[in-house]
Amino acid sequence: MSGGEQKPKRYYVGVDVGTGSVRAALVDQSGVLLAFADHPIEKWEPQFNHHEQSSEDIWAACCVVTKKVVQGIDLNQIRGLGFDATCSLVVLDKEFHPLPVNHEGDSRRNVIMWLDHRAVSQVNRINETKHSVLQYVGGVMSVEMQAPKLLWLKENLRETCWDKAGHFFDLPDFLSWKATGVTARSLCSLVCKWTYSAEKGWDDSFWKMVGLEDFVADNYSKIGNQVLPPGASLGNGLTPEAARDLGLLPGIAVAASLIDAHAGGLGVIGADVRGHGLVCEGQPVTSRLAVICGTSSCHMGISKDPIFVPGVWGPYFSAMVPGFWLNEGGQSVTGKLIDHMVQGHAAFPELQAKATARCQSVYAYLNSHLDLIKKAQPVGFLTVDLHVWPDFHGNRSPLADLTLKGMVTGLTLSQDLDDLAILYLATVQAIALGTRFIKEAMEAAGHSISTLFLCGGLSKNPLFVQMHADITGMPVVLSQEVESVLVGAAILGACASGDFASVQEAMAKMSKVGKVVFPRQEDKKYYDKKYQVFLKLVEHQMEYLAIMNDD
Numbered sequence: 234m235s236g237g238e239q240k241p242k243r244y245y246v247g248v249d250v251g252t253g254s255v256r257a258a259l260v261d262q263s264g265v266l267l268a269f270a271d272h273p274i275e276k277w278e279p280q281f282n283h284h285e286q287s288s289e290d291i292w293a294a295c296c297v298v299t300k301k302v303v304q305g306i307d308l309n310q311i312r313g314l315g316f317d318a319t320c321s322l323v324v325l326d327k328e329f330h331p332l333p334v335n336h337e338g339d340s341r342r343n344v345i346m347w348l349d350h351r352a353v354s355q356v357n358r359i360n361e362t363k364h365s366v367l368q369y370v371g372g373v374m375s376v377e378m379q380a381p382k383l384l385w386l387k388e389n390l391r392e393t394c395w396d397k398a399g400h401f402f403d404l405p406d407f408l409s410w411k412a413t414g415v416t417a418r419s420l421c422s423l424v425c426k427w428t429y430s431a432e433k434g435w436d437d438s439f440w441k442m443v444g445l446e447d448f449v450a451d452n453y454s455k456i457g458n459q460v461l462p463p464g465a466s467l468g469n470g471l472t473p474e475a476a477r478d479l480g481l482l483p484g485i486a487v488a489a490s491l492i493d494a495h496a497g498g499l500g501v502i503g504a505d506v507r508g509h510g511l512v513c514e515g516q517p518v519t520s521r522l523a524v525i526c527g528t529s530s531c532h533m534g535i536s537k538d539p540i541f542v543p544g545v546w547g548p549y550f551s552a553m554v555p556g557f558w559l560n561e562g563g564q565s566v567t568g569k570l571i572d573h574m575v576q577g578h579a580a581f582p583e584l585q586a587k588a589t590a591r592c593q594s595v596y597a598y599l600n601s602h603l604d605l606i607k608k609a610q611p612v613g614f615l616t617v618d619l620h621v622w623p624d625f626h627g628n629r630s631p632l633a634d635l636t637l638k639g640m641v642t643g644l645t646l647s648q649d650l651d652d653l654a655i656l657y658l659a660t661v662q663a664i665a666l667g668t669r670f671i672k673e674a675m676e677a678a679g680h681s682i683s684t685l686f687l688c689g690g691l692s693k694n695p696l697f698v699q700m701h702a703d704i705t706g707m708p709v710v711l712s713q714e715v716e717s718v719l720v721g722a723a724i725l726g727a728c729a730s731g732d733f734a735s736v737q738e739a740m741a742k743m744s745k746v747g748k749v750v751f752p753r754q755e756d757k758k759y760y761d762k763k764y765q766v767f768l769k770l771v772e773h774q775m776e777y778l779a780i781m782n783d784d
């Protein structure tokens with residue numbers, strides 16, 4: 234190439250399937266987002282605790298957003314494609330057609346969503362086995378994982394679904410199959426949600442013990458017997474049919490995928506932090522906790538050696554950063570809880586009208602309203618007598634108890650906008666207190682965490698970010714690209730293309746620090762007291778349960 238000529242640019246497409254929408258981005262080699270698009274996806278809740286989606290609807294949304302972000306680009310410059318998605322369960326028949334996961338027989342609804350809690354009896358029986366694989370999910374399997382859902386299908390939809398099924402995919406693996414025709418699964422999905430071990434493979438005795446011996450008999454062909462590390466290139470890349478659907482060229486590299494939280498982790502955890510005054514600058518990467526906050530929040534901590542944290546998923550080997558063990562704490566509803574509290578309040582129509590009049594989101598309006606009513610005190614002090622326990626959808630970590638319920642104490646007769654704003658604040662604080670609870674459990678087991686790296690939809694909320702800093706007492710790092718989960722998906726595509734030698738190299742080059750939010754040390758005493766009350770709330774809930782169950 235002569236001196237004046239520029240090297241052709243290299244781009245990657247990342248696709249992120251969240252709970253409520255699909256997003257795509259065109260990303261360059263330094264991790265800058267050049268184009269972004271999103272599209273909503275359908276959700277059904279046919280009965281309480283049953284949550285379903287459609288894999289065809291999700292794929293159609295992936296096509297819409299991908300076509301949008303590559304508009305006007307020379308397609309030859311797109312080198313790789315990476316997918317991440319929620320860890321929902323997709324069911325297809327032997328010819329790869331959708332099968333119903335519901336009593337109504339509606340085959341369009343062929344996805345049991347990650348937050349579906351239908352398989353309570355199944356997960357209780359699985360946990361009673363005390364099988365050794367349970368050590369690698371924090372000691373207790375979650376109802377949100379795949380084994381209980383598979384058992385539910387076998388026990389409840391034998392003829393219409395189970396007997397006809399040919400393929401059970403985690404959603405991220407469904408997407409990579411749809412793009413390439415390759416049925417290999419990502420190590421990430423299988424290790425985190427399906428009890429696969431990166432070192433030992435499937436454990437036949439587990440599946441036999443829980444009543445799913447069918448998988449052993451057919452050598453795991455329905456749930457995956459070919460496993461690849463995230464970022465590995467799949468088959469011959471994008472098929473001509475998928476290329477047509479997505480508006481890309483056939484043959485471009487497609488990566489083995491990641492669960493969405495894990496893609497967020499890749500997108501933020503490896504950034505160069507020099508020059509930001511952060512204590513983690515002189516510490517190993519294991520001092521960083523990535524917190525991916527969307528519909529749910531996931532707390533991703535890595536370690537060189539396995540750490541067993543009761544009630545926190547993992548340790549999972551190489552499920553996020555290759556060569557590292559991962560522990561994944563979580564809160565099942567966070568964004569969804571904030572939306573629920575705000576939208577269910579009597580003053581919501583007034584809030585909506587006022588926010589619309591100012592062309593603001595309801596959250597931006599509430600944040601400025603809190604600033605107006607706080608008087609001389611810091612905003613956070615408005616909840617001195619209002620406390621929330623946030624487990625409206627059970628506790629994922631560190632109590633691993635799906636029977637726990639939400640609690641609010643400090644209600645008055647008021648239902649005005651001030652009341653809504655303060656309840657919203659107490660809910661945001663409860664979620665941050667939950668993060669502190671998880672972080673302390675991880676530290677008690679051997680993690681040493683000094684810095685939070687936040688991403689996901691909730692990281693766009695400055696109040697949410699500041700409360701996480703103040704309540705945990707740690708600085709919160711936000712990425713330069715607010716859509717860090719998409720950077721993580723693009724890192725996968727970049728690795729599959731061969732443009733980077735390793736996931737670590739791509740992480741270091743493509744994730745960048747944006748803003749850092751430091752804790753207000755002067756408020757520490759107040760939040761320590763809120764934390765004390767927070768822990769009392771759950772203690773009291775358990776006491777109520779004991780009283781009511783006492784004959």
Ligand SMILES: Nc1ncnc2c1ncn2[C@@H]1O[C@H](COP(=O)(O)OP(=O)(O)O)[C@@H](O)[C@H]1O
Binds near residue numbers: 250596691
């Ligand atoms: N601009 C914003 N300001 C405040 N909160 C937001 C904003 N955008 C999204 N959220 C919150 O983030 C949540 C959705 O996050 P997102 O990462 O899009 O979810 P998912 O990946 O589960 O689809 C919503 O429930 C909402 O509470």
Ligand SMILES: O=C(CO)[C@H](O)[C@H](O)COP(=O)(O)O
Binds near residue numbers: 492493531
């Ligand atoms: O279990 C998870 C990750 O392991 C997530 O909670 C699940 O994938 C949903 O993610 P999101 O809240 O971003 O939609």
